[in-house]
Amino acid sequence: MGIDYPRRAADNPGHAYVNLQVMKIELREVSAGDPDVLRLVEALRDEVESRGAHNGAARPGSSLAEAVQGDCDTVLAYSDTEPVGTGALRELAPGIAEIKRMYVLPAYRGGRIAGRMLKELERRARARGFEAIRLDTHDRLVEAIGMYRGAGYREIPDYNSNPRSNCWFEKSLG
Numbered sequence: 001m002g003i004d005y006p007r008r009a010a011d012n013p014g015h016a017y018v019n020l021q022v023m024k025i026e027l028r029e030v031s032a033g034d035p036d037v038l039r040l041v042e043a044l045r046d047e048v049e050s051r052g053a054h055n056g057a058a059r060p061g062s063s064l065a066e067a068v069q070g071d072c073d074t075v076l077a078y079s080d081t082e083p084v085g086t087g088a089l090r091e092l093a094p095g096i097a098e099i100k101r102m103y104v105l106p107a108y109r110g111g112r113i114a115g116r117m118l119k120e121l122e123r124r125a126r127a128r129g130f131e132a133i134r135l136d137t138h139d140r141l142v143e144a145i146g147m148y149r150g151a152g153y154r155e156i157p158d159y160n161s162n163p164r165s166n167c168w169f170e171k172s173l174g
Contacts, residue, residue: 023079025113027120032074036083037101040076044103048164051140073124077104077113084108089121089133092160097121097130097173102144109143118151126173133173136165 030037077085085104092098099121104114125133134156137144145167153169160168 023108023111025084025111025116026078027075027117028078030074030076032072032088034074034076036076037074037086037088040083040086040103040105041101043105044101047103047106048138048141051138072100073121075117075120077108077117079108085113085117087114087117087121089124091128091130092134095129095131097125097128097133098160099133099135102135114144114147115151118147122151122171122173131173132170134159134168134170136160136162136168138165139167 072088072090074088075086076083085102085108087102088100089097090100099118102114102117104117122133135148135153136159137148139145148169151171153171156168156170158165158168159170
């Protein structure tokens with residue numbers, strides 16, 4: 001079921017924004033290898049590189065499907081029929097989940113889509129019995145860091161040695 005969200009223009013020069021006063025967003029569970037997910041993950045990789053948020057590390061050769069192999073939950077956000085955002089949840093260790101590949105197309109930012117996906121992934125983690133949830137990102141992705149901190153995530157030491165990240169977060173689900 002979709003929810004109507006008021007649309008506000010985000011302050012991000014160089015991007016065209018959707019000029020909708022109200023947009024209806026629907027989250028759907030899909031496979032990690034869904035072509036729309038893979039396209040959005042490629043856009044995420046392009047944006048990370050354009051911001052210099054890759055720490056000089058080589059671009060990963062793996063797709064989202066390879067990155068979240070096994071037991072994972074992948075959500076895709078749609079505005080009408082257009083896929084506009086994605087994120088995935090996987091088991092990192094017993095009792096600990098990890099969020100991977102959170103991304104919303106720039107034209108759709110500011111409409112609380114990422115926050116809604118984050119809440120859905122947290123809900124799924126709780127339903128699966130996880131006690132905590134972790135994620136990694138880069139300090140140049142300031143919008144993401146602000147969202148994670150605002151959602152109750154706290155910074156923790158490096159837990160996965162991801163060469164393309166320099167910020168690690170965790171949230172207790174208890």
